[in-house]
Amino acid sequence: xHQQQHTxxxxxxxxxxxxxxxYTVLADLKRVVREYATAATESSCPQTRQMFTNLxxxxxxxxxxxxxxxxxxxxxxxxxxxxxxxxxxxxxxxxQVIQQAEQxxxxxxxxxxxxxxxxYNQQQHLQGQYIQPQIPTNQQSQFYM
Amino acid sequence: xxxxxxxxxxxxxxDSISNEDLLMKQCAxxxxxxSSPALKQVCGQMIHMHEQHMHxxxxxxxxxxxxAPTQPQN
Numbered sequence: 001x002h003q004q005q006h007t008x009x010x011x012x013x014x015x016x017x018x019x020x021x022x023y024t025v026l027a028d029l030k031r032v033v034r035e036y037a038t039a040a041t042e043s044s045c046p047q048t049r050q051m052f053t054n055l056x057x058x059x060x061x062x063x064x065x066x067x068x069x070x071x072x073x074x075x076x077x078x079x080x081x082x083x084x085x086x087x088x089x090x091x092x093x094x095x096q097v098i099q100q101a102e103q104x105x106x107x108x109x110x111x112x113x114x115x116x117x118x119x120y121n122q123q124q125h126l127q128g129q130y131i132q133p134q135i136p137t138n139q140q141s142q143f144y145m
Numbered sequence: 146x147x148x149x150x151x152x153x154x155x156x157x158x159x160d161s162i163s164n165e166d167l168l169m170k171q172c173a174x175x176x177x178x179x180s181s182p183a184l185k186q187v188c189g190q191m192i193h194m195h196e197q198h199m200h201x202x203x204x205x206x207x208x209x210x211x212x213a214p215t216q217p218q219n
Contacts, residue, residue, distance in 0.1 A: 011178065012174060012177070012178030013178055013180065018175070018178075018179050018180055018181060018184065021171075021174060021175055021178070021179070022175060022179075022184055024171060025168065025171045025172060025175065025188065025191075028164070028167065028168055028171065029168065031164075032161075032164045032165075032168065035157070035160065035161065035164065036161070038157075039154075039157035039158075039161065042153060042154075042157070043154055043157075044148065044151055044154070045147065045148040045149075045150060045151070045154065045209075046148075047147055047205070047208075048150065048154050048158075048205060048209075051201060051202075051205050052157070052161075054201075055161070055198055055201065055202075058194060058198065059198075062191050062194060065187050065190075065191075066184075066187055066188075066191070069181075069183050069184050069186075069187045070184070072183060073181050073183060073184060
């Protein structure tokens with residue numbers, strides 16, 4: 001009896017600090033985002049896939065909102081920034097990867113279709129102007145189905 | 146054209162209802178016991194979203210109810 005009264009007197013904040021509680025919700029939102037993404041990719045009915053896609057987007061937005069609120073309350077410390085030399089090194093290495101991929105497409109005679117990726121990197125990205133990739137609309141709909 | 150729901154899809158839908166239920170209750174705890182107004186506001190809005198999600202998921206099951214075969218298909 002006495003024990004029970006004592007238990008009831010403990011507030012939720014004492015049982016679990018608000019920061020931990022918020023982190024638990026954030027972790028679950030992240031898990032649910034992954035689950036909705038998996039569910040969407042494994043749905044065969046178009047309506048079901050669309051539903052999971054909508055739920056995925058909503059959940060992503062909620063996760064972002066909660067993250068922002070937690071960061072503003074100093075409840076979340078972001079990972080330290082990557083060093084400049086590391087970024088430089090990765091750019092250099094992966095420019096080669098992209099170049100090789102394009103050469104590969106060229107050898108296969110498929111360069112035409114893939115060229116927008118390269119153009120984006122070399123011209124649009126550097127000049128800061130984004131031009132819509134020129135692919136026919138019927139082809140585009142296949143990508144975004 | 147609506148297709149019958151697959152066993153896999155059914156599992157995802159019911160698991161998702163459980164997930165939304167859990168998230169809704171967690172958000173309710175933050176609203177009831179939290180001290181930061183900003184967090185309480187975000188979680189308060191999320192409660193309604195999770196509730197809405199549960200209804201969406203349930204509704205999708207109801208929509209597929211009539212299409213579901215009564216005999217096992219090979």
